[in-house]
Amino acid sequence: MRVVEAAVGETPGTVRFTTGLDTVNHVVDVDGKAGSSTDIMVVRLDDELGDQVPRVMKLDVEGYELPVLRGGAQLLVDTRLEAIVVELNGSGQRYGFHDSDTVALLEGAGFERCVYDPFSRELSPRRVDHRNDNVLFIRAGSDVGARMKSAAPFTVLGRTI
16 A cells, blocks of 8 residues: 555645644635645646556545546546545535536546445436535446445345345
């Protein structure tokens, strides 16, 4: 495992990052109001990952999803990346980004917005666009749904899934 102490974005450089906010530290808002903050090196996903492509990726970057994904343009079109979970809750507005732009970018790269029901093990497309935090995007044509359905059952909180 390799740890890179950096922020991820669209363009290499530096970005001002809040400190002291625990799990909600974030890139400083466009208005520049941050309180306690520090400069952090920015890297691009494409540069850091090279030809290493994850099968599944989870983004929770407090509204900075669009620049992170733009810095991974090559990654997004690589069919080895089959699923992305992205937090979409309107927090990108602090930077002038809209969740619909993130959805359009991912759909343009071949992903479909989906809903997964763990009890029926069904994966279904979702076209309704409303804020709901973690959103699952599955690459169109992948076998992710079939693999979810055929995976060995397990028990969570007394229920078998």
